[in-house]
Each structure stands twice: as structure tokens, then as C-alpha cells.
Amino acid sequence: MKTNTQSFTLVNLQTVTMQIFAALVLLGTALHGAAPMTHSMMNFFTASSQVPNFPEFVFVGLVNEIEVVHYDSNSRKSETKQEWMIRATEDDPQYWQRETEILFGHQQRFKNNIEVAKQRFNQTGGVHIVQWMIGCEWDDETDEVKGYEQHAYDGEDFLSLDLETETWVAPKQQAVITKHKLDNNKALMDEYKHYFTQSCPEELKKFVKFGRSSLLRKDLPSVSLLQKTPSSPVSCHATGFYPDGAMMFWRKDGEELHEDVDLGEILPNHDGSFQMSVDLDLSSVKPEDWTRYDCVFQLVGVKEHIFTRLEEEKIRTNREKPTDKNGINIPAVVVPLVLLLLLAVIGFLVYRRRIRGRWC
Known part of the structure; x- marks a missing residue:
């Protein structure tokens, strides 16, 4: 037909x-x-x-x-x-x-x-x-x-x-x-x-x-790379685009990927714009090969594409910092202890200098 x-x-x-x-x-x-x-x-x-x-x-x-x-x-x-x-x-x-x-x-x-x-x-x-x-x-x-x-x-x-x-x-x-x-x-x-x-x-x-x-409204989104844990897929997330006719996909060396990719639905935002995500499973990819991948977003009716290269420093995560067995955030405890130790050392050196000044 x-x-x-x-x-x-x-x-x-x-x-x-x-x-x-x-x-x-x-x-x-x-x-x-x-x-x-x-x-x-x-x-x-x-x-x-x-x-x-x-x-x-x-x-x-x-x-x-x-x-x-x-x-x-x-x-x-x-x-x-x-x-x-x-x-x-x-x-x-x-x-x-x-x-x-x-x-x-x-x-x-x-x-x-x-x-x-x-x-x-x-x-x-x-x-x-x-x-x-x-x-x-x-x-x-x-x-x-x-x-x-x-x-x-x-x-x-x-x-x-x-x-x-x-x-x-x-x-x-x-x-x-x-x-x-x-x-x-x-x-x-x-x-x-x-x-x-x-x-x-x-x-x-x-x-x-x-x-x-x-x-006639055409709004391009902001695009972020998100990951829950080091072993989780990396999610390319676009939000704030309008209208909801959009395409999003992962590429490797410029070629669109169809395996190890999970495309999510287009969902509405509270302000009338839309969001969507596409996940990439990196479990079999070496870290040194990550930069061969990029995420592409295209809004229907707009020639401009948004390319986001997969780089570790660009990935945002909500992973919690390590904690000890009692559930206390280790850096939160270690940093004050280091500061206290440093102050104690400085105080000791000043004290010694004062004592030596008296006896010399």
C-alpha cells in the first residue's frame, strides 16, 4: 500500500x-x-x-x-x-x-x-x-x-x-x-x-x-550521562525537548548500535516538555574503548543533532560514598580527624618553638 x-x-x-x-x-x-x-x-x-x-x-x-x-x-x-x-x-x-x-x-x-x-x-x-x-x-x-x-x-x-x-x-x-x-x-x-x-x-x-x-515550538534538550553503579548500564538522558517526536540512539565508531541497547519511552515533564533515555550495557567494553561510543539525539523537524561522547568524567552518578560497618560515612569522619591532627601538629610545633625560645 x-x-x-x-x-x-x-x-x-x-x-x-x-x-x-x-x-x-x-x-x-x-x-x-x-x-x-x-x-x-x-x-x-x-x-x-x-x-x-x-x-x-x-x-x-x-x-x-x-x-x-x-x-x-x-x-x-x-x-x-x-x-x-x-x-x-x-x-x-x-x-x-x-x-x-x-x-x-x-x-x-x-x-x-x-x-x-x-x-x-x-x-x-x-x-x-x-x-x-x-x-x-x-x-x-x-x-x-x-x-x-x-x-x-x-x-x-x-x-x-x-x-x-x-x-x-x-x-x-x-x-x-x-x-x-x-x-x-x-x-x-x-x-x-x-x-x-x-x-x-x-x-x-x-x-x-x-x-x-x-x-512551531522546537526546544532542544539538555543531555546527561547517568550511571547508578560501576556495573550498571550508562544511561544517556535527554530532558526538556519539545515536541515529543524525537530519536535517540548510541553509536560506536559512528555506526548506530542495536545490541546491548535499551531504548526507553518518551515521557512528559511537568512543564509540557518531554524526556527520554537510552541505556548502553558496557559490561563487555574495555574502559579504554569508551570514547569510541557516543549518544545521538535528534528532534524531528530539526537538522541539528546533539552528540555526547562517552567519557568517564562526564558520567553523573548517585553512588554513595563508602561507609564503615556502623553506617558512618568514612570521608565525613576522616576529614575532620585529619584537620584535628594537623592542628595538633601545628600547635605542638608552636609550643616547642616557644619553649626553645625561653631556654636559648
């Missing part, structure tokens, strides 16, 4: 929601690039069956790779993730109620779509995933607009819309039935063309107007 040369790739939906959302952010970026004057609105629908600890239906709406709307089958409520979206929809009091009703309808249809797909692929039970992405991008310099619609099933391309030829592309034999049905529905194609050329760009422009200060 392709739009021009791009492909829609399924994320691992057995991870937590934040990991899924992060992957979708990067996916949306890959689809339309990171041109400074290009804005995007992408809507991601995900339906699943028998996925543990995950809603059967999830909707995520993104503007410029930032989550602005969320709905899932557990809450059954469409709600904003950005304060400026409240202002953007004030002129339409029924907006959120209407969105909730629309998404509940999609929830019911997607549940049926999974059953249809299982029949076509001659499947019964087990874990299955259906995904749909639809959206548009707008270049505020040239005023050019583009639209995308793609579908995936169980991690593989299933169906996509080619707006140039006004036809559907079916890379799977099981999707050909749907392709022919949609190709013959000219009224539906006219609706799609209106959505991609009018409705979607107009709504996107409105959201960019209200959310400009947040949507």
Missing part, C-alpha cells in the same frame, strides 16, 4: 499506547517530510482483536506530528490533548460531541472490518490488527495541498488511494474485491477529492492559526 514512493508500516500494537503514538509520529513525518513550511494533519485509526491490555479501538489525531485529539473504546469520548484546541472549536459548541459520535461509528465499523479481513485471509482467532491513516498536508508558502489514505492489516499494506489516477491500489489479492467496489463508486471518489482539497486543508489551516505557538 503506497502513496507515491512511501509505504505505511504497522507498529507493534502489543506495546503500550505511548510507544504506539511515538511510532505513528515518526510514520507521519516519513510520509510528508520535515519541510519547515509544510503543515500536516494525520488521523490514525487502529482496531485490534485479542490484544492484551490494549483498547479494541484507538483514534489519534495529529497536527504537525503533535497529538491533538484522542479517542478509544474504553473511554468512548473524544477529547483534546492541547489547550488551544478548545479555543479553535469555541465557535462550534457541538464539535466534541459530534466527534465522539463519529468515532463511535468508526469503532463499530472497524470491528466488522476485522471480521471481514479474517474471512478473506481464512483466519479464525488470534491477534489481528486493522489500521487506517487519512490526512493532508499544506505548504503555507506555495499553498500546495496533498492528501493521503492508506490501510494496513496485520502489519502489511492492504489498500491505498492514488489521487492522481483516482483509483485504489491493492497489493494483496484479498483486497482486490474492495478495490473494484471503491473504483466503481464515483460519488465516494468525489467526496474524497473534496475532503483532500477543501475540508482537510481548511481545518488544518484553522488549527495552525490557533496552535501556532505550540505547533
Whole structure:
């Protein structure tokens, strides 16, 4: 399933929601690039069956790779993730109620779509995933607009819309039935063309107007190297970046590492910015080879990278200083004793000098 040369790739939906959302952010970026004057609105629908600890239906709406709307089958409520979206929809009091009703309808249809797909692929039970992405991008310099619609099933391309030829592309034999049905529905194609050329760009422009200060915000983080104990992995920790579309990884001799590396989730800070960490296991690395490693942070849409070389003196640790068997901090005791001893020696020398002065 392709739009021009791009492909829609399924994320691992057995991870937590934040990991899924992060992957979708990067996916949306890959689809339309990171041109400074290009804005995007992408809507991601995900339906699943028998996925543990995950809603059967999830909707995520993104503007410029930032989550602005969320709905899932557990809450059954469409709600904003950005304060400026409240202002953007004030002129339409029924907006959120209407969105909730629309998404509940999609929830019911997607549940049926999974059953249809299982029949076509001659499947019964087990874990299955259906995904749909639809959206548009707008270049505020040239005023050019583009639209995308793609579908995936169980991690593989299933169906996509080619707006140039006004036809559907079916890379799977099981999707050909749907392709022919949609190709013959000219009224539906006219609706799609209106959505991609009018409705979607107009709504996107409105959201960019209200959310400009947040949507165009790009904050680079501070990066630190942390280690709990000498045998613990070294954690490269970035905090204070915005938005949450970011990549972080370890390199050796300039090549990205995939082994002995543990990438953490992107987590929110209290001030609205984000943080993330990536750990490196150094148990099999000689100390003299540490400088061959560095940590790389990249914020989506920003060309600048942050490189942090692995050097022992840069590592911050919360390791406690050695204590004696009674739990007393040894340096805390030794230092005063040394000072007292030094003062005693000085006092003794002064005393001797005074005595010698009397007898000479």
C-alpha cells in the first residue's frame, strides 16, 4: 500500500499506547517530510482483536506530528490533548460531541472490518490488527495541498488511494474485491477529492492559526550521562525537548548500535516538555574503548543533532560514598580527624618553638 514512493508500516500494537503514538509520529513525518513550511494533519485509526491490555479501538489525531485529539473504546469520548484546541472549536459548541459520535461509528465499523479481513485471509482467532491513516498536508508558502489514505492489516499494506489516477491500489489479492467496489463508486471518489482539497486543508489551516505557538515550538534538550553503579548500564538522558517526536540512539565508531541497547519511552515533564533515555550495557567494553561510543539525539523537524561522547568524567552518578560497618560515612569522619591532627601538629610545633625560645 503506497502513496507515491512511501509505504505505511504497522507498529507493534502489543506495546503500550505511548510507544504506539511515538511510532505513528515518526510514520507521519516519513510520509510528508520535515519541510519547515509544510503543515500536516494525520488521523490514525487502529482496531485490534485479542490484544492484551490494549483498547479494541484507538483514534489519534495529529497536527504537525503533535497529538491533538484522542479517542478509544474504553473511554468512548473524544477529547483534546492541547489547550488551544478548545479555543479553535469555541465557535462550534457541538464539535466534541459530534466527534465522539463519529468515532463511535468508526469503532463499530472497524470491528466488522476485522471480521471481514479474517474471512478473506481464512483466519479464525488470534491477534489481528486493522489500521487506517487519512490526512493532508499544506505548504503555507506555495499553498500546495496533498492528501493521503492508506490501510494496513496485520502489519502489511492492504489498500491505498492514488489521487492522481483516482483509483485504489491493492497489493494483496484479498483486497482486490474492495478495490473494484471503491473504483466503481464515483460519488465516494468525489467526496474524497473534496475532503483532500477543501475540508482537510481548511481545518488544518484553522488549527495552525490557533496552535501556532505550540505547533512551531522546537526546544532542544539538555543531555546527561547517568550511571547508578560501576556495573550498571550508562544511561544517556535527554530532558526538556519539545515536541515529543524525537530519536535517540548510541553509536560506536559512528555506526548506530542495536545490541546491548535499551531504548526507553518518551515521557512528559511537568512543564509540557518531554524526556527520554537510552541505556548502553558496557559490561563487555574495555574502559579504554569508551570514547569510541557516543549518544545521538535528534528532534524531528530539526537538522541539528546533539552528540555526547562517552567519557568517564562526564558520567553523573548517585553512588554513595563508602561507609564503615556502623553506617558512618568514612570521608565525613576522616576529614575532620585529619584537620584535628594537623592542628595538633601545628600547635605542638608552636609550643616547642616557644619553649626553645625561653631556654636559648
